[in-house]
Amino acid sequence: MEVLREKVEEEEAAEQEEAAERAERARTEKMMRPVEVRKEETTLTQETLRDLEKKLSEIRIPVSAELPAFTKDIIDISMLPVSYKTNMPKEEQLLQLADNFSRQYSHLCPDRVPLFLHPLNECEVPKFVSTTLRPTLMPYPELYNWDSCAQFVSDFLTMVPLPDPLKPTIKREEKVLPKKYTIRPPRDLCSRFEQEQEMKRQQEIRAQEEKRLKEEEERRMEAEKANPDALHGLRVHSWVLVLSGKREVPENFFIDPFTARSYSTQDEHFLGIESLWNHRNYWINMQDCWNCCKDLIFDLGDPVRWEYMLLGTDKPVLSLTEDYSGINDEDDVENLDKEDEDKSFDMPHSWVEQIEISPEAFKTRCPNGKKVIPYKRAKLEKWAPYLNRNGLVSRLTTYEDLECTNILEIKEWYQSREDMLELKHINKTTGLKTDYFKPGHPHALRVHSYKSMQPEMDRVIEFYETARVDGLIKREETPGTMTEYYQGRSDFLSYRHADFGPRVKKLTLSSTESNPRPIVKITERFLRNPAKPAEEDVAERVFLVAEERIQLRYHCREDHITASKREFLRRSEVDSKGNKIIMTPDMCITFEVEPMEHTKKLLYQYETLMHLKKEEKLSRHQVWESELEVLEILKLREEEEEVHTLTISIYDTKRNEKSKEYREAMERVMHEEHLRQVETQLDYLAPFLVQLPPGEKLTRWQAVRLKDECLSDFKQRLINKANLIQARFEKETQELQKKQQWYQENQVTLTPEDEDQYLSYCSQAMFRIRILEQRLNRHKELAPLKYLALEEKLHKDPRLGELLKMFT
């Protein structure tokens, strides 16, 4: 109940604020009482502003009778103010007026639907629609502009189908309804175009396409048949009309309250307008709607086109913009009352209470912080931030079929997650999951797409390369390979690809030891290093680990089309004499674009080979480290998924526990401080003043006596305190002595535990004695000072001061 109220009010607030801000816009609620408009819909209509004009195409008298069925279980009526439950005399008058108006209308236009003038509110009291609107200014900047405001309102509305969509069976004029209705045929068009293309190319493909299309058509027809819209044009809906003229609104437009989308008044989805209202007046559309709303003229001052209900509120004026600006200028929220006095002789003040939206409620947006919007073949769920423990804020599910049973893909958006996860995309058909991260993940993750969290499977991880020391951008894995892409490295490495062989089973398998897969081949590519000549700058090197071969390809010189190549065969063989062959010409096959002398040398080749061997080792190590890193990332991801901690801004005082604690601690300190101050302000004279007759002025003698008494009392207290400390001190000392004596006597027979006990007692006692001694000394030092201080205070006391001064 409360919830609903709130909803309604917030909507109003939103709308009102909007109107207040952009007074120049006239807001119109059009009511084509929709079949699917449930009670909230009615409330929605209330939300329009004083600038809004409403048109009711159909009055829903029967609807009001049905409404309570809905309202009752939602709203707690007892808590509502009186204005909700009764009608003021003026309101009664207005209702009568409305009835009269309605009667005239139905007499004059018998084929039009009855007007929607005074539906029952949540307390089953008829209220005139215009009085349900109350312009209010809200403190949220989001509500200042129509788009975000409308978004807010739409978040708060939930679509609930009426039990019988045709309950308000008031037939709408058939002519108004344009014939054309089909599920949009663009796909059809598109494919026909494709067909043409195909036809030009291949007959066969075209035939296939046609067949496929036919099938699709059939399927669609079936779907259509299953869901025929018999009610087209019969539904009544209400929406918001914003009139141009003020606050830089260039032209009139509609806002659909459910979707928060704006539509041109030309939009063909809007079939017609029955009536408009705002918080000040009510207009009936007298124009023909045969061409939807396209030809309507929204000049509400024109009595031929728009039949107004109340004369006094708005003078009918033809030049809408000017006049409206005039009216609306006075119309700012603060001036509402004045305005009412000024001209709305008839329209009573709104009976609804001013809306209050708490910041929490504002942030929560939807009722209970959750909202589900069904779409055709899709479903969008929204949650308020921090509502879900894992930070989920919205989820879009797309379905294959109209019944929404076969899920195609799911997109989940997250917020404020500590692991910076932003979006999770699950493709149900391929099973591919893709996680998108915002900058800031400990491993600099950007995108992670995978099918399984098991290592050594298909997986692509992208990184924020600037956050990584090694400049890694992307790492792709398949069961047998790993490919890495780099950027901005000082060694110009841009690509590394490793092929793995099948894992060799170790005989001595100690379970703790990792058993990495053998690397068969590593391919590395380098960008051009401008500091080196092209023929010495390696573009690609391939380590064929298994074959013990190394292939080098160099960069291509600017004016060449071929690049140098070199291939090393690393066979450590032994020649016929059993000497080890260090290097032979056939171990290095070289192709040089411009043959050079020094590279022919075996020495050069040998040195290059040695260098490459070292590099190979390093590269293998790198690959191995990369594998480890993947394992680590996977582990971390799993942990993060389980824990899903949310970050809380330090400015979020409500959610941030730390700052809350701190604040509370501060408050506590303040409170204590306050208490202490109160304490110090204790009246030291009070006990003595009580002894004197009350209400009499003190004599000098009395004052002196009072002072002396007070001082001597204080002195006594000081002495007492000193004695007390002294006594305790002596007691402790004696006890200690006794204990020591006891120890001396029994020393021989004592168990070690007893001895320990004794020793610890001794040290504690000594400590106590020392403290007492210190306190005593301190007291002795401070006592005279305290005494003097009190004397001084008494001298300055306003009650005694004068008398004492005279005395001295």
Added chain:
Amino acid sequence: MNRLYDSMEPRVIDDGMLKLAVGEQGPQEEAGELAKQEGILFKDVLSLQLDFRNILRIDNLWQFENLRKLQLDNNIIEKIEGLENLTHLVWLDLSFNNIETIEGLDTLVNLEDLSLFNNRISSIDSLDALVKLQVLSLGNNQIDNMMNIIYLRRFSCLRTLSLSGNPISEAEDYKMFICAYLPDLVYLDFRRIDDHTKEVAEAKHHYSIEELKHRENLMQARLEEEQARREELEKHKTAFVEHLNGSFLFDSMYAEDSEGNKLSSLPGVSEFLEAYRDKFVIICVNIFEYGLKQQEKRKTELDTFNECVHEAIQENQEQGKRKIAKFEEKHLMSLSAIREELEMPNIEKMILECSTDISELFDALMTLEMQLVEQLEETINMFERNIVDLVGLFVENVQSLMAQCRDLENHHHEKVLEISISTLEKAIKGDLDEDLSEDVRALFVDKDTTVNAVGASHDIHLLKIDNREDELVTRINSWCTRLVDKIHRDEIMRNRKRVKEINLYIDHMKSELDNLEYSDILD
């Protein structure tokens, strides 16, 4: 010093010593064996150590073209010589020798570290070429003049200096002076200079340094100005109109013209001369400006041409690269397929396929190249026509402007002749102005003399103008011819290089395939 070697015979660096040293200092172990097997070329050596060898004279080092580091310390060298070829030298150690003057280092522009410790040097100079010098060790020498330090100011990279053991290091102000005058120095005599010392030194020598800096700045400014002027002139020269933006040509006409100068002192001539000069200069400036404009045009033309050609070549190269990349991809696969194949007939078939592929690639690449050659030829011819036209137009216009100059000269000549004749008449009559100098009077003895004098002046003037014109025309024409020739030559070179490259590549591919064949057969 060098007591150890005193008993030894002084030596000169010879081939044997070098070979020995290179062998000893070359690669070790496995690599060393290879090196021994192959022998090491001197030009491949990067570092050489020739210390404690009692060397008296540096020689035979010219082959070490790529040497980076050379140690010649602890010898008895008296003169720095024979290092001219070692231009890549970065590190040179000549400490503990008997060198008296710094010399012979003018080609070592890459030198960063120079040690002349413990020699007999008395002044720091001849190091101008060593712009990259970072470390200079001159300790234990005989440098006694503090002004040597100021010489070191030009080495902007110098960070380490040692001068201890020189007479100047005895001076009281030694350290402060150096710190003040070499503010970028970090180490002096193997010690770091702390900031405090630097500040104190700077404060102490503030004024003299300021003055020095001022002088240096002035010098720098003058140099820059000179440079700018030279560049300007160079620019004018490329436009072939240098010295035409003023009265230079006019002045040169009168520079060698004694008669003309004499005649100009005649009454009335100087006015004409002034007007003539003004008009002449205006025409010169016209030529000059026109020349610059034309130069700009030619440059644009050439740039556009170069750009287009470059683009075309690039595009062609890209195509070639793509073709090769595609081929290589396929080729690699076929090769590994061949290696795995066991059936002999199959292998042969595949090898045949491969060689067909190679020839196909060759054809494709050659076609590409020929296509490019044709395209470029056309473009080059077009460019040639255009540039020749441009030059022709320029020459024509300059010639017409020069003709105007000649007209002016002729006109002036007539005037001068007229005045001269009247002066002659006066002279004959005897009422010549008193204030005419004696050698001017000498021109007016008879008509022939007078006319000859005036004629000679005129001839000189015309000659100058003709010369200038000829120079311009000749130079621009030869420039044009050279340019066109060069473009043709470059294109031919390019084509040859490309064809060679393609052939080399194809040959390599073929031989690779052949090798595979053999090895397969052997297997």
